[in-house]
Amino acid sequence: MVNHKISEYLKDYLIIGHGLAGAVLSQQLLEKQQQITVLDLPTSNHSSSVAAGLYNPVTGRKMVKTWMADELFPVIEPFYRQLEQHLNSSFLLDIGIYRPFVSFEEQNDWDAKQSDDKYTPFIKSIRKKNLDSVSLHDPFGGIHLNHAGFVKIPQLLRASRAALIQAHVCEEKYFDQSQLKIKSDHITYENIAYRRLIFCNGIEALQTELFGWLPMHPVKGEILKAKMGKKITTILNRGVFILPLDHEHVRIGSNYQNHFDNILPTEKGKEEILQRLNGVLNEPVTIVDSTAGVRPATKDRRPIIGKHPEYEHIYIFNGFGSKGVSLIPYFSKQFMTYLETENGLIHDVNVSRYYKAYNSR
Ligand SMILES: Cc1cc2nc3c(=O)[nH]c(=O)nc-3n(C[C@H](O)[C@H](O)[C@H](O)COP(=O)(O)OP(=O)(O)OC[C@H]3O[C@@H](n4cnc5c(N)ncnc54)[C@H](O)[C@@H]3O)c2cc1C
Incomplete structure (x- = not known):
């Protein structure tokens, strides 16, 4: 039971972080008429501002459907379309992905999958000869994928931030743990009481006392912006992605680095991406x-x-790795249900799978 004196001044949620996770969640909470405050210190290279924003149901060298693709992918485009309308902005490009085949076997495999119900929703068409519009190393043709495209995340964040500022619920400042007081059924931060606290602070979670024990695993990535003479109207993807940015620029990426000393782009990273690009693309590009x-x-x-594990009113919504765009729509809905009912979160994503690590730290 919440103390009566405090409940008069109690707001519903304090949210830390306005990357893609915090933005989507705060918009959903506002829609449910919750009283929220969002604290965010935008840094130039937090994950969301750098990300290419791709959503892609078929990934990896072996071209397999990604985890929970049948549940996650039907939700993605309707979700971002609705958010675009709600925020009066435009950030979803549902332009599909073209993946060149690497062999006749692969072409045959996917040809057969065209009549397999498990794959049909994701196959727009199979191409048995190379693309005409742009010169690629695709002698075996390739597959045009449905339910694939990209979200311009910085645009989404700008629109969400503007809506939060208009509602007077967003503060551009650093969340300082020393100002947090945890009470038995609420928290206070800078003398304001909140029913609940949610961390959407990306990799910074590792720096917090409350969630620093979680097995998060930061992975650095780099992306290039380049000028390309040929215009592309879909995303090209095989080991590296090339996505159309505007009439003359493309974005190319990415790489994965588990060990790094800083978050700056490197010559080595650029070379790695360009090497992979040369394996797919036959057109000249100029890196800008x-x-x-x-x-x-x-x-x-x-x-x-x-x-x-210890505080009933403190939550985390995090760990979206390299797939925030495809995971956040589906799991933000599950999390909203969980906040209301304490049910509905599948075990695979529930932080409770790590409670043992907390108890034995
Ligand atoms: C190179 C690269 C390419 C990527 N490409 C893709 C892609 O194609 N598709 C895809 O789906 N995903 C991609 N991603 C991953 C994607 O960016 C993430 O899954 C997603 O954006 C994570 O969002 P988030 O809100 O959880 O975290 P973040 O974006 O890291 O946001 C956390 C926010 O919390 C704020 N914060 C942290 N601590 C504090 C504090 N103490 N006080 C105030 N604010 C705080 C930070 O400033 C930040 O604004 C890519 C990432 C990288 C790096």
């Missing part, structure tokens, strides 16, 4: 910029969502 950021990945490559 490069960026780097760190993905909030986890050891088991699953999100980390739910309640702190």
Whole structure:
């Protein structure tokens, strides 16, 4: 039971972080008429501002459907379309992905999958000869994928921030743990009481006392911006992605670095990406910029969502790794249900799978 004196001044949620996770969650909470405050210190290379924003149902060298693709992918485009309308902005490009085949066997395999119900929703068409519009190393043709495209995350964040500022619920400042007081059924921060606290702070979770024990696994990545003479209208992806940015620029990436000393783009990273690009693309490109950021990945490559093991009113919504765009729509809905009912979170993403690590730390 919440103390009566405090409940008069109690707000509902304090949210730490306005990357893609914090933005989506705060918009959903506002829609449910919750009283929220969002604290965020935008840094130039937090994951969301650097990300390419791809959502892709078929990944990896072996071209397999990604984890929970049948549940996650039907939700993605309707979700971002609705958010675009709600925020009066435009950030979803549902332009599909073209993946060249590497062999006749692969072409045959996917040809057969066209009549397999498990794959049909994701196959737009199979191409048995190379693309005409742009010169690629694709002598065996390739597959045009449905339910694939990208979200311009910085645009989404700008629109969400503007809406939060208009509602007077967003503060551009650092969350300082020393100002947090945890009471039995609420928290206070800078003398304001909140029913609940949610951390959407990406890789910074590792720096907090409350969630620093989690097995998060930061992975640095770099992305190049380049000028390309040929215009592309879909994303090209095989070992490296090339996505159309505007009428003359593309973004190319990315790489994965588990060990790093800083979050700056490097010559080595650029070379690695260009080498992979040369394996796919036959067109000249001129690199004009490069960026780097760190993905909030986890050891088991699953999100980390739910309640702190000790404090009933402190939560985390994090660990979206390299797939925030495809995971966040589906799991933000599960998390909203969980906040209301304490049910609905699948075990694979529930932070409770790590409670043992907390108890034995
Ligand atoms: C190079 C690269 C390429 C990527 N490409 C893709 C892709 O193609 N598709 C895809 O789905 N995903 C991609 N990702 C991953 C994607 O960026 C993440 O999954 C997603 O953006 C994570 O969002 P988040 O909100 O959890 O974390 P973040 O984006 O890290 O946001 C956390 C926020 O919390 C704030 N914060 C932290 N601590 C504090 C504090 N104490 N006080 C105030 N604010 C705080 C930070 O400033 C930040 O704004 C890529 C990532 C990288 C680095």
